[in-house]
Amino acid sequence: MSAQTLAIGLLLYPDLTQLDLTGPFEVFARAPGAQVHLIWKTREPVVSDRGMAILPSTTFEACPKLDVLCVPGGPGQIALMEDNDTLAFIRRKSAEVNLLTSVCTGSLVLGAAGLLQGRKATCHWGSLSQLALLGAEPVGERVVRDGNLITGAGVTSGIDFALSVVAALYGDEIAQAIQLQMEYDPAPPFDCGSPRVASAEQVARASAQAAGFIAKRLKATQKAALRLSNSACRS
């Protein structure tokens, strides 16, 4: 693996949360010589959960050998968890990459592909506990590394995550130069960006608002866990 020719692939799928992908893309694309690929089944526009249409740059079939695969999150992850073509692509690529990675609920897709058994991983705070059903050890941190697996927590964590990935691949100096280029010296207007710092009332309100959707995601995670256990029994 030469740092000059790294191929980094991001899965671009319907109903993803676009910032889970666009944050890391901006960081990765600034790494010297990196080729960043946006991968889906076809090269037709893919529409995010909130309506932004982005074009894939390659397909499962045409995708070159990757050094890094990253699966972002978002509501579309529920469909991916039982999409055999996507799970097979991720499994195939997981064998060739140097780093297997995810942002937000993308880690649940890695779990559904059977790739998180006994591994430490993170996820959006609202769905973190679901990782355990897929055999992972949930860790409530913003960026979690376990060997060749690096996972980021919810949405904006993707920027911290991607800088950590670049630091791991290219060294601190290049990651620091990118952080300065991107003026990443964050100053959030409020101190409420995770359950760690938000008020109990804010967390309760956010959880109540998301409850219906989280229950739907939980069902998909339970189904994926059942498929994993059945396939383990068969093998």
Added chain:
Amino acid sequence: MSAQTLAIGLLLYPDLTQLDLTGPFEVFARAPGAQVHLIWKTREPVVSDRGMAILPSTTFEACPKLDVLCVPGGPGQIALMEDNDTLAFIRRKSAEVNLLTSVCTGSLVLGAAGLLQGRKATCHWGSLSQLALLGAEPVGERVVRDGNLITGAGVTSGIDFALSVVAALYGDEIAQAIQLQMEYDPAPPFDCGSPRVASAEQVARASAQAAGFIAKRLKATQKAALRLSNSACRS
């Protein structure tokens, strides 16, 4: 202006820095009832400075009445500064919006449109001083408000900026809920994301690397300043 039906427009132009747009998009699109538009001359895919292709959702001609206009930055801003169609569109919209806004070097485009005379504004740290040539008062802060003008600094500032815009339009509680949904509790791996905190050596290296491009941008800013002054003499 009803908070339930706010129309927020982001200018999507060739060679923009996509995170300047995609960060704010993710925040704005979560505001209750907000309609977020990606605006360009045609609805053909627009390619960012680092190769991401995004589809506009409307055009200069078809764009509905906006409550907020946001101009992101990136190298393509140089061409915009002498693009009469774009400058005319921005001027026309500036008269109808409640908030005129920008991220990163998008503020230089607002300046080229003659909209920053005597106004406090910010920009990416590497080009901040150029604002003065366009009649603005450069302020080295991450988010700067001057009346109905809100500008954000470089790239990732767009997230802080957009949360501030949502707080201004919808109140703190809604902005805080969005910040928690997006798990925006940043933990950058390094403390070097602005000249304020980076080492002198890091800043010198970044400045040297960008010097050729910044000089090109400066020429465009000087030309825009000359056009503004000529048009002021004529009027």
